[in-house]
Amino acid sequence: MKIAYDFDKIIDRTGTSCAKWDSTEELFGEKDLLPMWVADMDFQSPPAIIDALVKHTLVGWIVGLWDSLITTWNTLLYTS
Numbered sequence: 001m002k003i004a005y006d007f008d009k010i011i012d013r014t015g016t017s018c019a020k021w022d023s024t025e026e027l028f029g030e031k032d033l034l035p036m037w038v039a040d041m042d043f044q045s046p047p048a049i050i051d052a053l054v055k056h057t058l059v060g061w062i063v064g065l066w067d068s069l070i071t072t073w074n075t076l077l078y079t080s
Helices: 024-028 047-053 065-078
Strands: none
Touching: none
């Protein structure tokens, strides 16, 4: 079964807490750079995946999320 999906549809990820697009100026001092430092996807998930996730239609790295996750993990791992 072949399912057609338009992976060429342009999705603007700016302003969505996307590390790839929203952290460029903070990290490199310039806003208009092509962020090739992270392998984040810039296409919307296919309908079958959206149906499975239900709540999140844009999946990618979220600015600041890793800090919280790593802190929580280390707290759970190394404290009694």
